Amino acid sequence: xxxxxxxxxxxxxxxxxxxxxxxxxxxxxxxxxxxxxxxxxxxxxxxxxxxxxxxxxxxxxxxxxxxxxxxxxxxxxxxxxxxxxxxxxxxxxxxxxxxxxxxxxxxxxxxxxxxxxxxxxxxxxxxxxxxxxxxxxxxxxxxxxxxxxxxxxxxxxxxxxxxxxxxxxxxxxxxxxxxxxxxxxxxxxxxxxxxxxxxxxxxxxxxxxxxxxxxxxxxxxxxxxxxxxxxxxxxxxxxxxxxxxxxxxxxxxxxxxxxxxxxxxxxxxxxxxxxxxxxxxxxxxxxxxxxxxxxxxxxxxxxxxxxxxxxxxxxxxxxxxxxxxxxxxxxxxxxxxxxxxxxxxxxxxxxxxxxxxxxxxxxxxxxxxxxxxxxxxxxxxxxxxxxxxxxxxxxxxxxxxxxxxxxxxxxxxxxxxxxxxxxxxxxxxxxxxxxxxxxxxxxxxxxxxxxxxxxxxxxxxxxxxxxxxxxxxxxxxxxx
Numbered sequence: 321x322x323x324x325x326x327x328x329x330x331x332x333x334x335x336x337x338x339x340x341x342x343x344x345x346x347x348x349x350x351x352x353x354x355x356x357x358x359x360x361x362x363x364x365x366x367x368x369x370x371x372x373x374x375x376x377x378x379x380x381x382x383x384x385x386x387x388x389x390x391x392x393x394x395x396x397x398x399x400x401x402x403x404x405x406x407x408x409x410x411x412x413x414x415x416x417x418x419x420x421x422x423x424x425x426x427x428x429x430x431x432x433x434x435x436x437x438x439x440x441x442x443x444x445x446x447x448x449x450x451x452x453x454x455x456x457x458x459x460x461x462x463x464x465x466x467x468x469x470x471x472x473x474x475x476x477x478x479x480x481x482x483x484x485x486x487x488x489x490x491x492x493x494x495x496x497x498x499x500x501x502x503x504x505x506x507x508x509x510x511x512x513x514x515x516x517x518x519x520x521x522x523x524x525x526x527x528x529x530x531x532x533x534x535x536x537x538x539x540x541x542x543x544x545x546x547x548x549x550x551x552x553x554x555x556x557x558x559x560x561x562x563x564x565x566x567x568x569x570x571x572x573x574x575x576x577x578x579x580x581x582x583x584x585x586x587x588x589x590x591x592x593x594x595x596x597x598x599x600x601x602x603x604x605x606x607x608x609x610x611x612x613x614x615x616x617x618x619x620x621x622x623x624x625x626x627x628x629x630x631x632x633x634x635x636x637x638x639x640x641x642x643x644x645x646x647x648x649x650x651x652x653x654x655x656x657x658x659x660x661x662x663x664x665x666x667x668x669x670x671x672x673x674x675x676x677x678x679x680x681x682x683x684x685x686x687x688x689x690x691x692x693x694x695x696x697x698x699x700x701x702x703x704x705x706x707x708x709x710x711x712x713x714x715x716x717x718x719x720x721x722x723x724x725x726x727x728x729x730x731x732x733x734x735x736x737x738x739x740x741x742x743x744x745x746x747x748x749x750x751x752x753x754x755x756x757x758x759x760x761x762x763x764x765x766x767x768x769x770x771x772x773x774x775x776x777x778x779x780x781x782x783x784x785x786x787x788x789x790x791x792x793x794x795x796x797x798x799x800x
């Protein structure tokens with residue numbers, strides 16, 4: 321089955337399920353009965369009922385841009401069969417029991433949001449209305465194709481305790497794949513003979529779905545939707561980050577991080593427990609900071625996502641609270657740096673150094689400081705993020721995995737202690753703040769030359785810090 325896929329609109333586990341659906345509902349090749357009996361489940365299903373109902377066509381991972389209905393305008397998968405239309409909502413939920421109460425679904429008593437059956441039912445209404453406008457164009461003249469909707473569970477969570485009204489539209493992926501058998505399909509949907517010409521009308525659906533009225537689905541986590549990609553420079557593409565906005569309050573912004581553990585080289589990336597240990601590392605560090613210095617903790621981006629080991633799939637999303645009016649380092653310099661006086665810049669540097677002095681005093685080293693992990697507001701407030709590869713006693717380092725987790729990777733700075741590495745990067749940041757410069761390959765390439773010729777009092781201080789000084793020396797010199 322041909323499926324039109326919008327890049328960026330789906331997670332890895334959803335794409336995996338869609339690939340299985342694509343294979344199951346493909347137009348079968350002629351095979352002997354002997355080879356079909358020995359083939360895969362999909363091959364056997366397709367060989368049973370013949371091929372008269374194929375081809376079908378799918379559209380995956382899109383949203384209608386003219387819809388203001390939030391989730392109800394977003395579609396995981398729409399399938400146009402030979403006689404009707406399926407709306408598929410995919411749920412890759414594992415290791416638990418699914419229940420429903422007051423139109424909300426729970427997994428092991430954890431709220432998972434509004435019933436996906438209710439949400440998908442409203443998607444049916446939206447698509448029904450769009451198809452009615454095209455009624456006169458369909459081969460089955462004067463009739464609008466019937467739209468069915470399903471919540472397809474691709475994980476192993478037990479949903480048998482759902483009420484009948486929910487179960488009627490909720491099926492496992494394996495059960496859905498049985499519809500590739502024409503007899504099973506006909507027993508379930510009983511298509512009218514005149515309706516079995518819909519696969520002659522793919523061009524109408526292409527116009528509806530492939531035109532300017534659709535775009536990729538937006539990533540959504542914990543009530544926040546990704547608005548703009550702000551970081552996609554991780555050397556191994558382990559994660560990328562988006563600026564996200566709350567669906568309930570457009571003024572409330574957050575950082576949305578999308579992990580892709582397919583790009584993690586090692587055993588940890590291949591198991592839920594290993595992935596959980598990577599994701600939870602930052603929480604452990606922040607919890608330690610919280611109990612040592614509450615004020616500093618309040619100036620760190622904290623996760624708003626409740627994480628359980630079984631939830632950390634190959635592609636995993638989490639949301640971090642973002643203080644109001646904070647921008648990443650380079651964006652801040654570009655927007656506000658020119659409006660800062662020399663005194664303002666010096667005060668900002670003092671604040672930054674003081675925060676790291678506090679951090680090092682409690683035996684915590686960030687180890688991945690840079691444009692992506694430093695946030696500044698016009699009011700000269702500073703927040704820190706991305707403690708993914710941080711060092712702190714007594715737990716220590718992340719070990720061999722650090723080169724895959726940090727943006728800096730593995731380089732010559734490994735000769736320095738974790739704290740000396742922080743000070744070196746801190747010196748570089750201070751130079752760029754004091755000189756109103758964004759960090760770039762060009763600015764870093766010219767840094768040694770600029771430092772050597774710098775007539776200002778801070779030139780030698782920063783040069784020593786970059787050469788591997790200690791935080792207290794940098795603090796004492798800059799605080800004068």
